[in-house]
Amino acid sequence: MTEAGASTPRTGTYGSPARVPTGIAGLDEILGGGLFEGGVYIVQGTPGSGKTIFANQACFTHAAERGARALYVTLLAESHARMLGHIAGLAFFDAGAIPDRLTYLSAFRTLQDEGLAGLLALLRREAAEREADLLILDGVMAAEESADSALEFKKFIHELQTQAAASGTTVLLLTSASAGAPMAAAEHTMVDGLIELSSRLHGRRAERDLEVRKFRGSGFLRGRHSFRITDEGVVVHPRTEARFREPSRRDHVTGPAVSLGIPALDAMLGRGLPLHSTTLLVGPSGIGKTTLGLQFLGAGPGEPGLLVGFHESEAALTAKARALGLPVAGAIADGAVSLMWQPATEGLIDEICDRLLATVRNLGVRRVFIDGLDAMSRLTEDGDRIIRIVAALTAELRALNVTSVVTMETDLTGLAAGQPLSGVSLRGASAITENILVMRFVEQRSALHRMVSVIKARDSAIDQRLRCFAIRDGGIAVEDGPERAEAILAELQHLPLRRGGE
Numbered sequence: 001m002t003e004a005g006a007s008t009p010r011t012g013t014y015g016s017p018a019r020v021p022t023g024i025a026g027l028d029e030i031l032g033g034g035l036f037e038g039g040v041y042i043v044q045g046t047p048g049s050g051k052t053i054f055a056n057q058a059c060f061t062h063a064a065e066r067g068a069r070a071l072y073v074t075l076l077a078e079s080h081a082r083m084l085g086h087i088a089g090l091a092f093f094d095a096g097a098i099p100d101r102l103t104y105l106s107a108f109r110t111l112q113d114e115g116l117a118g119l120l121a122l123l124r125r126e127a128a129e130r131e132a133d134l135l136i137l138d139g140v141m142a143a144e145e146s147a148d149s150a151l152e153f154k155k156f157i158h159e160l161q162t163q164a165a166a167s168g169t170t171v172l173l174l175t176s177a178s179a180g181a182p183m184a185a186a187e188h189t190m191v192d193g194l195i196e197l198s199s200r201l202h203g204r205r206a207e208r209d210l211e212v213r214k215f216r217g218s219g220f221l222r223g224r225h226s227f228r229i230t231d232e233g234v235v236v237h238p239r240t241e242a243r244f245r246e247p248s249r250r251d252h253v254t255g256p257a258v259s260l261g262i263p264a265l266d267a268m269l270g271r272g273l274p275l276h277s278t279t280l281l282v283g284p285s286g287i288g289k290t291t292l293g294l295q296f297l298g299a300g301p302g303e304p305g306l307l308v309g310f311h312e313s314e315a316a317l318t319a320k321a322r323a324l325g326l327p328v329a330g331a332i333a334d335g336a337v338s339l340m341w342q343p344a345t346e347g348l349i350d351e352i353c354d355r356l357l358a359t360v361r362n363l364g365v366r367r368v369f370i371d372g373l374d375a376m377s378r379l380t381e382d383g384d385r386i387i388r389i390v391a392a393l394t395a396e397l398r399a400l401n402v403t404s405v406v407t408m409e410t411d412l413t414g415l416a417a418g419q420p421l422s423g424v425s426l427r428g429a430s431a432i433t434e435n436i437l438v439m440r441f442v443e444q445r446s447a448l449h450r451m452v453s454v455i456k457a458r459d460s461a462i463d464q465r466l467r468c469f470a471i472r473d474g475g476i477a478v479e480d481g482p483e484r485a486e487a488i489l490a491e492l493q494h495l496p497l498r499r500g501g502e
Contacts, residue, residue, distance in 0.1 A: 016217060020134070020170045023061025023092070024054065026236030026354075027195075029243070030212055030221045036192065037133075039217070040161050040171045042140070045197030050208065050229050051174045052077075053087060054197065055136045057233040058172065060092045062134045063101035070102045071132035073123065075111055075139030080104040091232045103130050108139075111146055116156040119143060124163050133169050140175040157190045192216045197227075202381040205346060210236050226348045237350035241388040247399035251276050258367075258403045260292065261299030261327070264467065264478035265437075265452065270460035273435060277458050278394040279405045280373075280432065283439030287450060288471050289407040292439075293369035294321050295475045296405050297337050298328030303366040305337040306359055308352070310372030314339040326475050338363060344375035349386075352379070353393050360400055368397060368404040390432040406433065434458035444488050451485055452478060 019034040028034045035041060045051050059070040074080070084104075087093050098104070105126060111119045127135055137143075147153035164171045173191070188194055194214040200207055209224040221243065227236040257272030266272040273279055283289050290312065297305035298321075305328075309317060317339060321329035331337040338359060342352050359365060370376070377386040390406070397404050436455035441448055450469050454462045465482035466489070479485075 021061070023058045024234050024236060025232070026225070026227070026238055027210070027234075030210075030225060030236065030238050031215060032218045032220050035170050036217050037170055038165045038168045039192035040157070040164050040173065040190075041193040041195065042173045042175060042188065042191050043195045043197065044175045046199065047176060049197040049199050050227075050234055051176075051197060052083060052138070053090070053229055054234050055138060055172055055174055056083070056087050057090070057092045059102050059134060059136060060094055060097060063097045064094065068101070068134070069130055069132045070134040070136070071127055071130055072102065072104045072136045073107050073126070073138065074104070075106075075108045075137070075142040077139045080106070089231070103132070108142065111143060116143060116147060116152060120156060120159050120163070123160070127163075127167065127169055133167075135164075135169050135171045136174065137171065138174040140173045144175075154190065161190065161192075188214070198224075207348070207381075226350050228348065228351070237348055237354050240350050240353040241385070241392045244392040244396045247395045249399050251395075251398035251401070259299045260405075261295035262292070262476055262478050264480050265469075265476075267480075268452075268454045268463040268465075268467065268478075269435070269457050270462055273403055273405075274458045274460060276398045276401055276403055277434040278398065278403075278432065279435040279437060281405055281407045281437045281439065282410050283407075284410050284441060287439040287441060288469070288476055289409075289439060290317070290320070290371050291324065291326075291471055292476055293371055293405050293407060294324075294326050294328045297367055297369050298326055298331055300367055302336075304363050305331065305367040305369070306340065306356070306363070306365045307337065308340045308342070308356055308368065308370045310342055310344045310375035312341075312371075314341050317341075324471070324475050325473050338365075342376075344372065344378055347379050349376065349379040349389060352376070353389065356393070357396060357400075360397065360402060365400075366402060368402050370404065370406045373406050373408040387432060394432050442488060442492075444491060449485075449488055 016036070017039070018037040020037050021028055021034040022031070043051055043054060055072070059072055062068050063070045077083070084093075084098075088095075103126075107119055107122055110122050114121075123135065123137070126132070143156065144153050147156065160171060163169075191214075193212065193216060196211045196213055198209050198211070200209060208227050208229070210227050211224045212220050212222070221238055223239055223242060225236055225238050227234055255275035257266070257270070258275055259266050259272045260269075281289050281292060290309075293307065294317070297307060307317065312320070318329065318332055321332060328337055332339065340355065340359065356368070360368065373386075373390065377383070380386060380389070394404060394406070435457040437452060438455055439450065439452050442451050443449075450471070451466045452469050453466045454464055456462070466485040467478050467482055468484045468488070469476055469478040
């Protein structure tokens with residue numbers, strides 16, 4: 001028995017029926033491969049949630065397959081001309097598929113005149129005559145409301161299932177009914193699967209969700225998954241922490257250390273970052289986190305890199321690299337390092353993870369710099385998700401042979417003697433990172449000094465003593481020894497406390 005509650009296949013054998021791709025990007029992954037041939041599925045959602053685009057996309061994608069045909073039957077719904085006019089600008093639309101490979105048919109008059117029995121006969125006849133192996137019934141609520149009793153509608157669903165199984169036709173029933181509707185229990189319990197589309201408000205921001213609430217025959221990814229309606233149609237982004245609950249393959253943790261491009265800092269780490277590890281770089285705004293990340297990306301000649309930024313645009317990052325004379329500027333110009341900018345104003349965090357991992361796979365990326373974990377976290381309303389998402393993401397990056405650096409902004413609290421981590425919250429950091437570097441400002445009289453320390457590094461003998469560093473032409477330069485940092489901290493211990501106004 002699977003997580004979804006598998007039943008004996010309708011084919012009468014002990015093998016699973018053939019899968020039928022939905023044509024909806026991301027959904028087949030959630031379903032474990034697509035719908036099952038001969039299955040009956042409900043797609044439900046409130047008006048405007050995307051059901052019509054969903055169903056048409058499934059039809060056009062299906063009809064594009066060699067020898068495949070689809071039948072779209074409407075009851076109480078908008079006219080076919082109006083429907084096609086609304087979807088004509090979407091990438092999946094193909095006027096050449098109509099009517100030979102995709103047929104639209106209105107059955108409301110039949111339902112009115114002949115009831116559910118007449119509707120069932122029409123569906124059987126039209127699907128057979130047109131050799132349709134995908135059938136959409138849009139407006140099932142009208143059929144449900146025309147039934148004299150719950151039992152009559154239950155018989156209709158049963159007969160439709162029998163018909164679908166015998167012919168091998170996969171059926172999608174579109175309805176606006178919610179799970180709490182009086183007669184919904186009948187259809188929900190009898191069908192092979194239930195997919196719910198919804199649009200939710202988070203404050204003033206709206207976000208579309210898809211949830212597979214039931215799916216017989218195999219396991220599936222549970223929970224709500226974000227989706228968009230784009231020029232390509234419906235695009236679903238499976239939850240990152242569910243999709244990568246386990247990495248796609250085991251990573252290799254042994255190998256040569258990876259240089260940050262800063263010799264003294266590499267030495268503090270015991271020759272550099274451990275191969276395929278994730279490093280959390282924390283510090284206040286303006287301390288040099290982005291500069292360090294740019295040096296990291298430029299420190300591996302021949303190793304493709306990727307910068308995912310949430311604060312500065314591609315143009316701003318390129319200008320910064322050139323102004324500091326960093327080697328990464330040339331790598332960006334040559335295409336060896338790619339830039340992916342995502343404004344933190346609005347976006348889908350799972351979509352960003354999808355784009356990031358797709359870029360890594362397509363370009364063979366070996367170094368990733370994610371600049372702005374705090375900004376990234378603001379793209380999800382569920383604050384507890386961010387640790388799970390980043391844990392899954394970084395584990396998958398390690399599986400793809402990537403060494404990554406992730407930044408997180410802290411407050412401007414200066415370094416206090418005896419309190420090296422004052423103002424720094426590392427709660428949950430162990431779940432997402434093997435290495436932690438802290439960059440801090442230290443105020444000494446009228447001077448502001450920059451210091452860096454290594455808090456931990458995977459399987460490495462590290463030097464945890466604070467070092468002063470500066471940002472100059474060529475990037476960040478860390479001092480070879482801790483002497484100046486020690487002198488500054490020693491003086492701080494003897495400075496008198498300053499009162500307000502002094």
